[in-house]
Amino acid sequence: MxxxxxxxxxxxxxxxxxxxxxxxxxxxxxxxxxxxxxxxxxxxxxxxxxxxxxxxxxxxxxxxxxxxxxxxxxxxxxxxxxxxxxxxHVGTVRIAGPGELIAMRVLPTLSPLTTRGLRIHVTLGLAGELLRELSAGRVDLVVSAIRPTQQDIAATVLVDEEFVLVGPPNLARSVDTARLADDPVDALAHLPLVGYADDLPIVRRYWLSEFGRRPPNTVSVIVPDLRAVLAAVIAGAGVSALPRYLAESALSAGSVELLHEPAAPPLNTLYLATRTGALVHPPLALVHDHLRTRAHSWGAL
Missing domain, CATH: 1.10.10.10 (Winged helix-like DNA-binding domain superfamily/Winged helix DNA-binding domain)
Structure with a gap:
């Protein structure tokens, strides 16, 4: 040892x-x-x-x-x-990331440290914009859904998130299962999409990964918070690809249904990004190590 x-x-x-x-x-x-x-x-x-x-x-x-x-x-x-x-355990760490992941995983993981003197300041937003904030020194750590390419940023793998394609029951029932097996893009083309951003990063990635093509569907709602995307899907605005951890309770309740079951679930890697050399600061190092350690218990999100 x-x-x-x-x-x-x-x-x-x-x-x-x-x-x-x-x-x-x-x-x-x-x-x-x-x-x-x-x-x-x-x-x-x-x-x-x-x-x-x-x-x-x-x-x-x-x-x-x-x-x-x-x-x-x-x-x-x-x-x-x-x-x-x-x-x-004493000091402030400025954390940034997507609202749903920060709310549902990161803050519950880090909150016990606040009883021992740590202070947390959170900024919510999209990965590209937050990584620019990190480079500029306005935040200390970004939970990023994309791997940073900037030379002044160091990235460490945090956890993989699994995506599922879901829709409300009435739209799920409108999909022809035989056509879905033969030509899934055509079988799903009549369904309106609910997206996270104008370029549909998650939905587009799902279509390209599973079907080899971009979605030709119309877009009904764009909202930069996956919890709001799920709410719009439940309300019947359309269908979307979402992290399983976020959709799991709605799937269990029957509020949404799986529209497609891939042989292997599509995954996306989440990263912890910091400025190169910044982990010499004890509060930031504590947060970074704590998240990395506790993420093992999250499993694939």
């Missing part, structure tokens, strides 16, 4: 994004930190970071390890501090 000193050094490298920055924070020489990382990689039997001139990039195993041990190391430091409460 790796020692706590090696794990602590690993977490510092992960959060800083470079060996030299981690060495500065730990008060060690760069060769000493590199040596500790090498010993940890040897004990685990695999590489944790990919080195480059810009720093280090964590492997998938490193991101998973940081999520599992980072928060526990912070809590251990807090327990051993003279006051019994460390600075990692």
């Amino acid at each position: 790796p020692g706590l000193d090696l794990l602590a050094t690993f977490v510092e490298i992960y959060r800083c994004g470079s060996v030299s920055a981690a060495a500065d924070r730990l008060g060690l020489t760069q060769p000493a930190v590199s040596g500790q990382l090498a010993r940890l990689e040897e004990q685990l039997g695999e590489q944790l970071f990919v080195r480059s001139r810009r720093g280090v990039t964590p492997t998938a195993h490193a991101a998973d390890l940081a999520a599992r041990v980072g928060t526990h190391l912070d809590e251990l430091r807090a327990a051993l501090s003279p006051s019994g409460a460390g600075p990692a």
Whole structure:
């Protein structure tokens, strides 16, 4: 089992994004930190970071390890501090993401930390706009439905969300099941769509993934909140593709029905995005690690 000193050094490298920055924070020489990382990689039997001139990039195993041990190391430091409460739980973290995911998953996960001094400020919106806010330094962490491409942003996989195509019972009954099997685009073409944005990002992705074509359907409602999309679908405005976690209760209640059952459910990966090197700040590191750890219990959304 790796020692706590090696794990602590690993977490510092992960959060800083470079060996030299981690060495500065730990008060060690760069060769000493590199040596500790090498010993940890040897004990685990695999590489944790990919080195480059810009720093280090964590492997998938490193991101998973940081999520599992980072928060526990912070809590251990807090327990051993003279006051019994460390600075990692004190401060404000500006979180941004889609309203429905923030409300239904992120805030319930993070709210227990507020009893220990953490303050959370939330901004809601679309991923592209929020990632620009992150680059500009106006938010600290974005839960993003798209993988960031900006060089100044580091992204870590959070969880996969599963999409389902749903509609109200009366519209579901209007679909010819035989035509649906032979030509699903044609069989569904008469159904109006309810979308999240003008370019129908989720609906379009579902059609392209499952049917190989864009939807030719008319659009009845555009609203940038998936909870409102679901409400419009339940009210009979049209059909839509939604994350399963959001539609599950309506499906169970019979308010909506599945219009299509794919052989393998279409998935979309959600990311935690921060500015490169920003995880050196304890409150942000705490939130980042806490979400990564707790997301394992969410399963595929």
